[in-house]
Amino acid sequence: MNPLLKKLETISKKKERRIIGLMSGTSMDGLDIALCRFRGSGPDTRFELDEFTSVTYPEEVNRQLISFATADCLDPQLLCVWHTWLAHLHAAYVRQALKTWGVPADEVDLLASHGQTIFHAPKHKHKMEGMPNATLQIGDGDHLAQQTGIITISDFRQRDTARGNEGAPLAAYGDYLLFSDAGTHRILLNIGGISNFTWLPAGSGEFPPLSFDTGPGNTLIDAATRKHFTGMQFDKDGALAASGTVHNELLALLMQHPYFQKSAPKTTGFEVFHMSWVESCMVQAGVVMEDDLPDAGRDDRPDALKEEHRRESQAEPGEDDGRENDGREEDGRENDGREEGGEKAEKKEALKKKKLEPDTVSAVDLLATLTRLTVETVADQIKKAIPEGGQAQVCVSGGGAYNDTLMAGLKEALDPVPVSRIDDLGVSADAKEALFFAALANELVCGEDTRLHLGKISLPDR
Numbered sequence: 001m002n003p004l005l006k007k008l009e010t011i012s013k014k015k016e017r018r019i020i021g022l023m024s025g026t027s028m029d030g031l032d033i034a035l036c037r038f039r040g041s042g043p044d045t046r047f048e049l050d051e052f053t054s055v056t057y058p059e060e061v062n063r064q065l066i067s068f069a070t071a072d073c074l075d076p077q078l079l080c081v082w083h084t085w086l087a088h089l090h091a092a093y094v095r096q097a098l099k100t101w102g103v104p105a106d107e108v109d110l111l112a113s114h115g116q117t118i119f120h121a122p123k124h125k126h127k128m129e130g131m132p133n134a135t136l137q138i139g140d141g142d143h144l145a146q147q148t149g150i151i152t153i154s155d156f157r158q159r160d161t162a163r164g165n166e167g168a169p170l171a172a173y174g175d176y177l178l179f180s181d182a183g184t185h186r187i188l189l190n191i192g193g194i195s196n197f198t199w200l201p202a203g204s205g206e207f208p209p210l211s212f213d214t215g216p217g218n219t220l221i222d223a224a225t226r227k228h229f230t231g232m233q234f235d236k237d238g239a240l241a242a243s244g245t246v247h248n249e250l251l252a253l254l255m256q257h258p259y260f261q262k263s264a265p266k267t268t269g270f271e272v273f274h275m276s277w278v279e280s281c282m283v284q285a286g287v288v289m290e291d292d293l294p295d296a297g298r299d300d301r302p303d304a305l306k307e308e309h310r311r312e313s314q315a316e317p318g319e320d321d322g323r324e325n326d327g328r329e330e331d332g333r334e335n336d337g338r339e340e341g342g343e344k345a346e347k348k349e350a351l352k353k354k355k356l357e358p359d360t361v362s363a364v365d366l367l368a369t370l371t372r373l374t375v376e377t378v379a380d381q382i383k384k385a386i387p388e389g390g391q392a393q394v395c396v397s398g399g400g401a402y403n404d405t406l407m408a409g410l411k412e413a414l415d416p417v418p419v420s421r422i423d424d425l426g427v428s429a430d431a432k433e434a435l436f437f438a439a440l441a442n443e444l445v446c447g448e449d450t451r452l453h454l455g456k457i458s459l460p461d462r
Helices: 003-013 059-070 076-101 141-148 156-162 171-179 219-228 236-242 248-254 275-285 303-308 342-354 363-385 404-414 432-446
Strands: 017-024 030-039 046-056 110-121 134-138 152-154 186-191 194-200 210-216 287-289 359-361 393-397 419-421 456-458
Touching: 003 432, 017 076, 017 432, 030 076, 030 432, 046 076, 046 432, 059 076, 059 110, 076 110, 076 134, 076 141, 110 141, 110 156, 110 432, 134 156, 141 152, 141 456, 152 432, 171 186, 171 194, 171 210, 171 432, 186 363, 194 363, 210 219, 210 363, 219 275, 219 363, 236 363, 236 404, 248 275, 248 363, 275 287, 359 363, 363 404, 393 404, 404 419
Parallel strands: 017 110, 110 152, 186 393, 287 359, 393 419
Antiparallel strands: 017 030, 030 046, 110 134, 152 456, 186 194, 194 210
16 A cells, blocks of 8 residues: 555544644745644534744745736746746745744644635636536645655645535635624635635534635725836735725726626626726726826825835835926927826826816825725625625735725624624634635545545645
């Protein structure tokens, strides 16, 4: 018998298993690493989170991953190489974490890797007749196993689509295993790049529980922050959005996206919700960014954030030197009113249609509007899930749980339903998803309910 298969059998019979869970979400900004201990399986699963760390990707890695996910045409060789290379990067992060924690790799039973989603294509999205649901995550499990020496479970979403499901969201499996409660209705809300939640009725044992994507979480907020605030990757604490004003007309137009009217369960990604979509809605509404106007140049950040990011900024906004505009560009060429690029032309056309003063939005107003979009679309779906007259506990995880403006908006929109971070259930909001995949690996190896069996097993040489 293959000694590694024998080892796997031994692991399945252990009273307690140590499992590392890895998660890199739709924000594509880093890797979460959770070291957990598990006892039991199924509804009797018990866990402890021993260690957790989150590693931020270098900026060039983040840019390339976003490029893979948003490009109209991919270089197949580059994608192929990155599928392997990203596994090596993740393995290096795991080895460093274990070294920091003082835990030898041979004391870890399993490694559970979600991989990095590049594209998600359920049937309702690709609309190709006769073709199945599909999804693509990179960061190969075989290379992870070989580089760490730890038996690795990966391709959880692939297994789900192979069953005829959409492959997302998978949170329902982990929520069911870890957070079902006999006496309390719970909504487990995860606000990552995309927002999703799981509805867990009290004591019903219902499986699979209702779970679906509500729409954008942080993805549009992060993209707008990167675009309009040099050196900033996200709106820390929601401070920028808090200093802005929601543009209600633009918000109403954004909320007309057909996805929000679709019945649950449903799934989406930032191949649907991206900045190009936001900008097309702005054109449709006749709204123009202030920094696209001739006298643009102000810095919309609150004073405290200006100081915090002063050293990171590549350039300070220039002061008006008082010179009159004689119709020439700085290099002396005549300006005939044309602007380069289709995007600029659309914005200019929007200005012409307004005929009067243009309807403008500042960068912080745009962030306030996109933050409110997440609040409204999440709250609307949660209200529909809770039975009339019923009570529920909303527990929030993901990066959005640390956005104070977003959380305050949800509490207001859902009042009197209590909203809090999932930390109140004894799990860090950051660690929840990595913990989930560790739980799914535990279930695959020793659980008896085949409905919960997801992923494929990769064996190292040692």
